[in-house]
Amino acid sequence: MLEFSRVLRDWYSVQKRDLPWRNTDDPYKIWLSEIILQQTRVDQGIAYYFKFIDKYPTVLALANADEMEVLNLWQGLGYYSRARNLHASAKFIASKLNGEFPQNHQEILQLKGVGSYTAAAIASFAYGEKIAVVDGNVYRVLSRIFGIESPIDSTNGKKQFAELAQELISDEQPGIHNQAVMEFGALQCVPQNPDCEQCVFNSKCFAFEKKTIKTLPVKSKKIAVKKRFFHYLIFKWENKIILQKRSSNDIWAHLYEFPLIETSESNKPLIFADYKMKEPRFSSEIVKHILSHQHLFVQFHVFDCKPQKTEQNWLEIELDEFENYPIPRVIDRFLPQLFS
Numbered sequence: 001m002l003e004f005s006r007v008l009r010d011w012y013s014v015q016k017r018d019l020p021w022r023n024t025d026d027p028y029k030i031w032l033s034e035i036i037l038q039q040t041r042v043d044q045g046i047a048y049y050f051k052f053i054d055k056y057p058t059v060l061a062l063a064n065a066d067e068m069e070v071l072n073l074w075q076g077l078g079y080y081s082r083a084r085n086l087h088a089s090a091k092f093i094a095s096k097l098n099g100e101f102p103q104n105h106q107e108i109l110q111l112k113g114v115g116s117y118t119a120a121a122i123a124s125f126a127y128g129e130k131i132a133v134v135d136g137n138v139y140r141v142l143s144r145i146f147g148i149e150s151p152i153d154s155t156n157g158k159k160q161f162a163e164l165a166q167e168l169i170s171d172e173q174p175g176i177h178n179q180a181v182m183e184f185g186a187l188q189c190v191p192q193n194p195d196c197e198q199c200v201f202n203s204k205c206f207a208f209e210k211k212t213i214k215t216l217p218v219k220s221k222k223i224a225v226k227k228r229f230f231h232y233l234i235f236k237w238e239n240k241i242i243l244q245k246r247s248s249n250d251i252w253a254h255l256y257e258f259p260l261i262e263t264s265e266s267n268k269p270l271i272f273a274d275y276k277m278k279e280p281r282f283s284s285e286i287v288k289h290i291l292s293h294q295h296l297f298v299q300f301h302v303f304d305c306k307p308q309k310t311e312q313n314w315l316e317i318e319l320d321e322f323e324n325y326p327i328p329r330v331i332d333r334f335l336p337q338l339f340s
C-alpha cells in the first residue's frame with residue numbers, strides 16, 4: 001500500500017503539468033480552480049482562472065462584487081450555479097467567518113457548492129490535511145489497479161472506494177498524493193484506450209492482467225436524460241431588443257435570455273399563428289445543446305419589429321447594453337448570426 005503512493009508521487013514529479021493553481025497554497029485560489037474545473041477542461045479553465053484572480057485577487061474582493069458582474073465573467077463556462085455558489089460563499093466567508101477562509105475539511109464543507117471531493121482537495125493542497133480525494137479519476141484508477149467491481153454509484157461501492165483511498169494516501173505528502181492520483185487518472189489511466197504498456201503500475205494492475213480495462217469502473221445506473229425544446233423569440237427594432245431573466249429554479253438561473261416558448265413533446269416547427277404572432281423574418285437551424293441531464297433543442301426566430309404585447313418580466317434594452325447581461329452559451333453562440 002505504501003509502495004502505491006511512492007510510485008504514484010514519483011510518476012507525478014516527472015509527468016505533472018505545470019498548472020497555475022499548483023504553485024500556490026492560498027486556499028481561495030485553490031478553491032476557485034477546483035470550482036472552475038468541476039465541469040470544465042483544464043485548457044479552457046486556465047484563462048478563466050486568471051480572469052478571476054486578476055479581477056478578484058482575494059475572497060473579500062469576490063464577496064464585494066456584483067452578482068451580474070461575476071456571472072458575466074463566468075460567461076462561456078456553463079453550469080452557472082458554480083459562479084453563483086462561489087459568490088454566495090465568498091459573501092458568507094466575509095460576513096460570517098471574519099473574512100478567514102475555513103481551515104479544514106469539515107469547515108470547508110460549509111461552503112455552497114463544495115462537496116466532499118472539493119473540500120478534500122482544498123484541505124490537502126492548502127493545509128496538508130490527510131484526507132483522500134475521491135472523484136471519477138480516482139474511481140477509475142483504483143478500480144482498475146485493485147480490481148474493485150463494486151458499482152461506483154452504489155452506497156457500498158462509494159464507501160469501499162473512500163476507505164481504500166484513505167488507506168493509500170501518503171502520511172508525509174497528502175496534498176501531493178491527491179494531486180498525483182488525479183493527474184494519473186487525467187493523463188495516464190484515461191477512460192478509453194490507456195497506454196498500459198507505458199504505465200508504472202502495469203506489473204501490478206488487475207485490469208491490465210485480466211483484460212478488464214473496458215469494464216472497470218462499474219456503474220449500475222444510467223442517467224435519465226430529459227429532452228426540452230426551446231424556441232427563442234428575438235424582437236429587434238430601432239436598436240432595441242427584449243430580454244428576460246431566468247428564474248432560480250431551473251437551468252441557467254439568473255441568466256438573461258430572449259423571450260422563450262418551451263415545448264416538451266417534439267421539435268416540430270412552431271406555428272406562430274397559435275401565439276397570435278406574425279411569421280419571423282428568419283428561423284435558425286435547430287441547435288442541439290447537451291447538458292449533463294438534459295438535451296436541449298434550441299431554435300431562434302428573429303422578428304424585425306416590436307412585440308405586439310409584452311410580458312411583465314420582459315426588459316426592453318438598447319443593443320449596446322446587451323454585453324452587460326450574462327447569457328447562456330447557446331445564445332452567445334448564436335449572436336454572430338443575429339448581428340451579421
Ligand code: SF4
Nearest residue numbers: 189194196199205208
Ligand atoms: S496498466 Fe493500464 S489500466 Fe492499469 S493503471 Fe496503468 S493505465 Fe490504468
